[in-house]
Amino acid sequence: MLRLAIPILFAAGPALADAGEYGHMRWGDGYGVGMIFGPVIWLIVLGLVVAGVIWLVRQTETPAGGHRPPTGALTELDLRLARGEIDGDEYAARKKLLNS
Structure with missing residues (x-):
């Protein structure tokens, strides 16, 4: 029984250390908005980078002649x-x- 209890205590240690609220996930700290809109902002940035590369390639390409x-x-x-x-x-x- 002791063999089973020790690994469970080690695994549950972080949860027991902050048994109340998880301080890093509260909406009042402002992290919630970033977690929701962060991926959207990165998709917009990625889209702008791709559009810029396509525009640059089209501006610099010349015909075969x-x-x-x-x-x-x-x-x-x-x-x-x-x-x-x-x-x-x-x-x-x-x-x-x-x-x-």
């Missing part, structure tokens, strides 16, 4: 030629006008 595609009027002109809205002569004339 090593340069960014042109934007604006020349791109629109190229698209109109590809869709067949204008022919080659009109494309050349407009491109010459845009480049001058």
